[in-house]
Amino acid sequence: NAGVTQTPKFRILKIGQSMTLQCTQDMNHNYMYWYRQDPGMGLKLIYYSVGAGITDKGEVPNGYNVSRSTTEDFPLRLELAAPSQTSVYFCASNLVDSNQPQHFGDGTRLSIL
Amino acid sequence: SQKIEQNSEALNIQEGKTATLTCNYTNYSPAYLQWYRQDPGRGPVFLLLIRENEKEKRKERLKVTFDTTLKQSLFHITASQPADSATYLCALFAGGTSYGKLTFGQGTILTVHP
Incomplete structure (x- = not known):
């Protein structure tokens, strides 16, 4: 049982490049979330999903997109x-x-230069 | 606006003492509050949950209190050990149609010195 794998x-x-951050869970959880964590700022919610095919914006969604085609995967x-x-990114x-x-x-530790 | 604050960025204590971390919130009526531990380079790990109608929760050397009048939660680690050194995060769940969404404090870095 691996849990959540990123x-x-x-x-x-x-600057200007694109990429996809992968996230997979093997616990059959319906709800999934993407956060970003900056030094001294805590975790900020980017997007979340309550099930396959259903996603919604969190607190800081600009510049990001998500999809949820399966229960297991939630790429950013x-x-x-x-x-x-x-x-x-968590x-x-x-x-x-x-x-x-x-x-x-x-x-995933991401640096944009 | 809704705000969550953990009382200090860093807390240093001696081994064997009790560490007390504070989480304050404003403009919130949380259904429950959670505490997480985060080690460097790792994701947060759940420790304890306390509901709005509970005053206190314990788990081994950990104790959490929840005062909805003061809008404050205290997190205690008794007989602290160097292995307890980590960042501790509080998180609030508003309930209702929040769909499990948590709002996190900025974290307190605890260092336990031998």
Whole structure:
């Protein structure tokens, strides 16, 4: 049981490039989330999904897109990378009962130069 | 606007002492509050959940209190050990149609010195 798996662990992008951050969970969780974490700023919600085919914006969605074609996968897409998107990105998931804690992956550290 | 603040960025204590971390919130009526631990280079890991109608929750050396009048949660680690050194995050769930979404504080870095 791997939990939440994120790839890649590290990536350096040039301004204007695009990339997809991958997230997979094997716990059959309905809810999935993408956060970014900047130093001293805590976790900010980018997008979330309550099930396959259903996604919605979080607090800081600009510059990002998501899709949820399966229960397991929730990729995050950066279309035109900007320096402000330099951050650590975390994917999380939990069960449909909102009392359940979120399970996090170990993050993708992304630098835009 | 809604705001969550953890009382300090960093807390340094001696081994064996009790560490107390604070989480304050404004313009919020959370249904419950969670505490997470985060080690460098890793994702947060869930520790404890406390509901709005609960005053206190315990798990081994950990204790969480929740005061909805003061709009504050305290997180205690008793008999602290160097292995407890990490960043601790509080997170609030508003309930209703929030779809499981949590709002996180900025975290407190705890260092336990031998």
